[in-house]
Amino acid sequence: MANNDVIFLNNLLTQKKDEFDNSLSDDEFFELFSFDQILKKYDLSYDELSYGDVDGGDDGGIDGFFFFINDEMIYEKPNLNSFQKYSNLDLFIIQSKSSSSFSEKVFDRVISTVRDIFNLEKSLDSLKKVYNTELLEKASLFRDTYLGIASSHPILNIYFVCSSKGDASSINIKVANRANNLKEVLMDYFSGANIEIKYYGVRELINSSRVAKEYTLPLKFEETLSKGDNSYIVLSNLIDYYKFVTDDNEDIRRYIFESNVRDYQGGVEVNKDIKGSLESRDNLDFWWLNNGINILSSNASIVGKTIHLENVQIVNGLQTTFSIWNYLKEKHRDLENEKRSILIKIIVLDQSLSETRDRIIKATNFQTAIQTASLRATDQIQRDIEEYFLSKGLFYDRRKNYYKNIGKNATSIISIQLLSQAFMAIILREPHNARAKPASLIKEDSTYDKIFNKSIQPEVYLFQSNTPLACCGDGKLPR
Template sequence: MAGNDSIVLDNIINQKTNTTGNKLPNDEFFEIFTFEQILKKYDLSYDELSYGKIGGGDDGGIDGFFIFINNEFVSEDAELENFKKSPCIQLFLIQSKRSDSFSEKAIEKWLSTIMNIFDLEKNIEQIQKYYNSDLINKVSFFRDLYLNLASQHPSIEITYVYASKGDVSSINKKIYNLSEVLKDNTLRYFSGARVNVSFVGARELIDSSRLEKSYTLQLKFTENVISRGEDNYVLLASLKDYYNFVTYDNDELRSYIFAFNVRDYQGSNVEVNKDIKSTLESKDKMDFWWLNNGITILSSKASVAGKTISLDDVQVVNGLQTTNTIYHYIKNRKNDKNELDEERAILIKIVVTNDPETRDRVIKATNFQTPIPPASLKATDPIQLDIENFFLNQEWFYDRRKNYYKNTGKQLDRIISIPYLAQSVIAIVFHEPDIARSRPSSILKKDNDYKRVFSQKISLEVYLFCAKTMKNLESSIRSFISNKVSNIVINEQWNHASPIRILMFHLGMLLVVKTLQKSDYKPKDVEVLKDMDFSNEFISNTLAELIQLTNNYVKSKALPINIGIKQKDFVTYILENVVLDNIK
């Protein structure tokens, strides 16, 4: 059976490779695939899955390094003041191997690595010589986050996941014993933490991959539906039936149906969620929907049969806090084996539309009950729809709604997220790759920054040029490394994609600088390059020059690479020293 599982898993991965147009090497795609299955409940985008990937050698036995706070994915520029008292820090360290078994060596690597990365008495300068810059960057961020949140009394949960194509049921007892040692050693550095070691084999990966994201769901309701036509419905559903509607069969929340909701779940300690929970736990005779504003759902098609409504392309656009609180309330009762006699109802409004503008107006209108930063509603702005439509006409996919095109199986390397496009524009149009690199998720949080990046003054062709350039650079660099291009692999430090990847946005800027033959170009100047495809030779030569400039800069400043490249002075240095007369 174990052999069959491995064969089935290979077929699933091959199918996924074909449907997404994957161009990653097999080992790398397997890693991304396993990350996606292990972290499925977080519904991460391909950008986020790639962000957590540790590339190349010297990775300390860690292929994936993912941090969440209160179940929300965070990157190194997270604004920690958004997390209230007693946040929960969740760290996943993942080792993903295509082997058909589990080995002790994987656990031993972790044991060796945590002695360095979790010992706060060892500073980054002491340990950076042992690990690649990708891992050092993640470790630095984790340490800073942990220390900066210390005053908020965070809880911490560390989960080690060892994934392979093996059979979990046949794991040697010595490996389990080593995993207990790993737990004990981890607790030496974080007393009071929750530490888990999980083994994921072929069967577990298959089962997870089959948890399909169905956007056609059925909702039972309790009373006759109110409707003024086939494009709108108001109904009452029992809390139990609504719970079944928003969860998988394994009781995990279908987080993907909340992708259009502009707010994240704020946690159980937020006042409004305390009130909702209090209402749920109340023993009085008041029905739940009397005291709650209810849920708003968008759907592309609806049909009613008896007391069940079938909905296509389901998106819950308002009511995320209510839904999460109901979810935790009922799930806890099920876990406690309490009888679920819950017949109280929730009010649900359903709007059926295929028109993007109508959909966006509903999202905006239903999310203005409390103040929201303007950038939080960026996906509904007209310019975002314009960019999406323009990209579609060119067979590129602008994911202004997180994971929409990923979930519909579009080509992986042609999906562009809002943050990725913003980083590309900041680096190439405004020649600020340091900002693109150091603030990947917060570029758009200030309204002024958002309006600078997404402006009618920038042509749609330039947006597509920036996106295509960065995606093409990713592909070229993977090819250079796998083929060991001599002018790039100039020393051992640069012999894998890990450090090179963190220079991607600097490279994009330099290609434009060298093509325009000036380092002080204006945003308008980039328009002349809208149809430009940079040759591999040009990219290779420019990358080799950038690596040499980087080495010179960090050596003169006595800085680690991952710190030096985030500095504005580094951008100034390379712009002043780049050669502008060797274009081929």
């Protein structure tokens, strides 16, 4: 570790803390910052980072508890029938301390906790006097979900991640031995799982923070048709499109997908058809059998056989994209011999034309099997709330992470989910549903229509936006 690395990291933390929420203590912010860097590929919102935070009294040595199915963070028991065989289930258990080294003591508490919360013969209710509510709720959700999809043979990956201001390149032998002990305990409960111990020290945190989201991307194409400077139709080789939507680690750039249509539904019929088309050995080109991809961009320029797109947002074609990604990444095909193409429609649109943008998103997705609930953020009432909040100095994050990505302070950002929870708990007087089913509030028509309708004055939403934040005496965003 270079001598100046700690100084660089501390300066970075000070800067980011001012952007995020300077009311947090240094240790609290280091924790959330660590979560954000460790889980960077998932593009989590401030609410999601805080949701997985289980730190506090009786946390059993665990600060963060996050799990994902096919890269989607799980808040509540999902529809288990929607998952295909061999879905990926990734569990992250995070221990974060702003100390200058990694200690074997970290593992002592966690090993004991793991023996409690992952022993399926032990009731979590019997542990209420031992562990805090947040940890037990997350453990219960993980248990129920894992058992619920066990018959579909999920691929379980468990990561125990330690973060500190220490040097991850020279782990003490005592620490390494205790880490192996933890790995063995986890193997006792999940014998078929892939288990990995990771360390994020000063250098790893700095490097992760420097990985910027790239919204200006080049796309190679084979043929193009254009009506002018604001619209293009291109045919792109499947390999070139794969490179366009993935980063250097071959992970999907989730942030370039319109947040309202991000939910990949691996087991649905349309994806089986796409997979069948990709695996077919006939001579039909892929674009003959697929509706293609729709992309919005603020600017486009063509040089040779490459189109350079600024502020890329893929607004339709997520299922196709993920199917292509899964096919090419997991099959390790002979990529040099892949000659098939994908049809891509590109619309160049001024970013200030938000209403036009929403109309395009809604229209292109109504032509597919996407659930109406996924398009809530394009509703007129959602735009009205966003504009009203802006006039009051608040940022309504109807488009996930839009305001986070442009550097707005976390305490001024209100998500659709958080506003829905507050309304359900206070106005509708159903706090149990607000806490137990946070993600379902805007998915179900019956609850959505109660929370968001034009008969409700905007001042009511403004009041609700202040209430949950004011309730957080520890300065953290609400769980």
